[in-house]
Amino acid sequence: MxxxxxxxxxxxYFTTHFPEPETELHYRSPYELLVAVVLSAQCTDKRVxxxxxxxxxxxxxxxHLAAAxxxxxxxxxxxxxxxxxxxxHLAGLGRMLMADFGGEVPSTLEELQRLPGVGRKTANVIVSVVYNQPAMAVDTHVFRVAHRLGLVPRTATTPLAVEKALVRYIPEALIPKAHHWLILHGRYICVARRPKCEQCPLTDFCKYYHDKVRPGLEPIVAPI
Incomplete structure (x- = not known):
């Protein structure tokens, strides 16, 4: 295909069935989301x-954080x-927000990545969720699901390569939503070790399903 x-x-599928996805992190301001995303690295949103x-x-x-x-x-x-x-990272982040940005969360990838604990993935989340810019944050869920569905080539072996491959085909207005669609699908359906293919509504075009599951192979340990 x-x-x-x-x-x-x-x-x-997702624009029809899940038109307004949102992050599962709880926040009330750009500052709170930034802190929450930094905390969420290799940690569940539930714990954060x-x-x-x-x-x-x-x-x-x-x-307050700068003084901590x-x-x-x-x-x-x-x-x-x-x-x-x-x-x-958070103590340093608070100090830099005050010293360099007047207490405001910056709106560009370059400025955000100057903050302690903020890499490209975190910066993409902030500019996407807070500032509604066409940025695709690639975490382990996005990386896994994009490969399994066949949305990106097997040669896309880094988060940046996956990011570039995804934004090439997704309209800019939908990129912030697609980020959430991929994360949530990976969190609840296309899980790492035992993907729930029997519950998945995307099997008609999923490369992993057609290559590994439908021929009769048991999807116990996935390749991505």
């Missing part, structure tokens, strides 16, 4: 949502993955 046709079917209410109560603004010590931050995020590094 031509790749353009796979994209057409992917977009047709459990700890951020207390964190934002104590540090409700970038100014690493130890103060660590005490509130100790249950996430890599809490030591993330505490250092």
């Amino acid at each position: 031509p790749r353009a046709e796979r994209f057409r079917r992917f977009l047709a 949502n459990q700890i951020t209410p207390a964190l934002f109560e104590q540090f409700p603004t970038p100014a 010590s690493v130890e103060d931050v660590f005490a509130l995020i100790r249950s996430v993955s890599y809490p030591n590094n993330k505490a250092k």
Whole structure:
């Protein structure tokens, strides 16, 4: 099946059945989303949502976070993955937001990636969700689902290569939504070790399903 046709079917399904997807991270401001996304690296959104209410109560603004010590931050995020590094990143992030950006979350990838703990994926999430720019954040879910569906070539072996391959075929207005569609599909249906193909509405064009499942192979350990 031509790749353009796979994209057409992917977009047709989700625009019809899930037209307004949203992040599952809880936030009330760009600052809160930025902190939550930094915390979510290699950690579940559910865990992040459990700890951020207390964190934002104590540090409700970038100014409060800038005045915090690493130890103060660590005490509130100790249950996430890599809490030591993330505490250092958040304390530094608060200070840089105040010193370099007047307490405002910047709106460009270049400026966002200057912040401690903010890589391209996190920066893409912020410009997409907060500023509605056509940015595609590629996490493990997006990487896996894009390959399994056959939306990207097998030669796309890095997050940046997957990002470029996806945005090539998705209309700019739909890129922020497609990011959520791929993440949520990977989180609940196209899971890493045992994809729930029997529940999936995309099997008619899914490359993984047609190559590995339909011929009778058991999808226990997936290749991506």
